[in-house]
Amino acid sequence: MKTIDELLAEGVAGKRVFVRADLNVPLDGTTITDDGRIRAVRPTVAQLAAAGARVVVASHLGRPKGAPDPAFSLAPAAARLGELLGAEVAFATDTVGESARATVDALADGQVAVIENLRFNAGETSKDDAERGAFADQLAQLADVYVGDGFGAVHRKHASVFDLPARLPHAAGGLIATEVGVLKKLTEDVARPYAVVLGGAKVSDKLGVIDHLLEKADRILIGGGMAYTFLKAKGLEVGTSLLQEDQVPAVRGYLKRAEELGVEFVLPVDVLVAGEFPDLKTKAPANPTTVAADAIPADQEGLDIGPETRKLYAAKLADAATVFWNGPMGVFEHPDYAEGTKAVAQALVDSPAFSVVGGGDSAAAVRILGFDENAFGHISTGGGASLEYLEGKTLPGLAALED
Numbered sequence: 001m002k003t004i005d006e007l008l009a010e011g012v013a014g015k016r017v018f019v020r021a022d023l024n025v026p027l028d029g030t031t032i033t034d035d036g037r038i039r040a041v042r043p044t045v046a047q048l049a050a051a052g053a054r055v056v057v058a059s060h061l062g063r064p065k066g067a068p069d070p071a072f073s074l075a076p077a078a079a080r081l082g083e084l085l086g087a088e089v090a091f092a093t094d095t096v097g098e099s100a101r102a103t104v105d106a107l108a109d110g111q112v113a114v115i116e117n118l119r120f121n122a123g124e125t126s127k128d129d130a131e132r133g134a135f136a137d138q139l140a141q142l143a144d145v146y147v148g149d150g151f152g153a154v155h156r157k158h159a160s161v162f163d164l165p166a167r168l169p170h171a172a173g174g175l176i177a178t179e180v181g182v183l184k185k186l187t188e189d190v191a192r193p194y195a196v197v198l199g200g201a202k203v204s205d206k207l208g209v210i211d212h213l214l215e216k217a218d219r220i221l222i223g224g225g226m227a228y229t230f231l232k233a234k235g236l237e238v239g240t241s242l243l244q245e246d247q248v249p250a251v252r253g254y255l256k257r258a259e260e261l262g263v264e265f266v267l268p269v270d271v272l273v274a275g276e277f278p279d280l281k282t283k284a285p286a287n288p289t290t291v292a293a294d295a296i297p298a299d300q301e302g303l304d305i306g307p308e309t310r311k312l313y314a315a316k317l318a319d320a321a322t323v324f325w326n327g328p329m330g331v332f333e334h335p336d337y338a339e340g341t342k343a344v345a346q347a348l349v350d351s352p353a354f355s356v357v358g359g360g361d362s363a364a365a366v367r368i369l370g371f372d373e374n375a376f377g378h379i380s381t382g383g384g385a386s387l388e389y390l391e392g393k394t395l396p397g398l399a400a401l402e403d
Ligand SMILES: Nc1ncnc2c1ncn2[C@@H]1O[C@H](COP(=O)(O)OP(=O)(O)OP(=O)(O)O)[C@@H](O)[C@H]1O
Pocket: 152, 199, 200, 201, 202, 203, 223, 224, 225, 226, 242, 302, 303, 304, 326, 327, 328, 329, 330, 331, 332, 333, 358, 359, 360, 361, 362, 363, 381, 382, 383, 384
């Protein structure tokens, strides 16, 4: 993989450099609630601009359906990048259309533009190679060189991540280099006991990784939306909680193999439930009740781990030597459901373990809940990406940078 330093040494002045970033930040309307991912890619953009490149920054945000949707505009992220760079950042209101072409054409050496959400074009995420390729061809017209630095999206075989680097001279940005450096250590010689904590909402994306982690980890703690598929697999009822019904048999298999391998699976013993999902905008009191994990009422949804589980998880993390954590323990965006996530973060701060927190939302949760980033070994910008890296999978966005 060519490094950014090697690219800079070759010279980028006057060249249009396409930086595939991951600016998929949490938003409350148009307000960014955590800018960690923008701060993480800022040095790459700044380095390229300082070297006289005409920098074209691109990213996805959320999961729009292949067409423009103002709720997923990258405009707030572009504005924040400008603030962080202390420079004006132009914004193109489309991705490969007239606005993008005009905005990129108008860039002077050392200037930066952000183009609109890549996922406003169906070609970005298409499973059809030709459709993705056609979109990558259009993106390639905006640039002379490609820098991959969107670590959070390297597990996606998407046009801007996988197909575009094949069409342009390419290099890896500093963020990708740092992320891969830290995660590589977790795949080599890990200090034991090695505990993995999994939660969050992208359950179907992340269940598969457990298969691989069973071979590596000594202890796996499950929380967040992920927990209910496990509780169901244990024969418990989970009410209206997030459930990946089709994965229940696979999860039963994980539990069985864990037993055979002597890997400890730790599941919630109590949860906070409510009749409805909380209002994250008004943050109106949700008045949840605490119930035992085997007594979730049929009309209630589990939205955080309960107080006994918090204590149990803290104890299970206290003597770990390495911890990898992905996915919040509950709907931490609402104060009534933040205690589980806080308890795990606090346990990591208190423990001498080398801790890696992976995931856009997990990293955001740690910062939003007021923890000092430096109290953790590493805060990764990738959730699914870091999990798939640990799984040993070939990640399309890294493979594409290699040749
Ligand atoms: N019990 C639950 N029910 C529903 N949603 C939940 C539950 N627990 C946590 N969540 C939600 O999970 C979301 C984060 O999940 P996600 O899997 O995206 O995390 P991440 O890995 O940190 O991020 P990413 O994969 O996007 O980098 C949060 O918005 C949180 O509200």
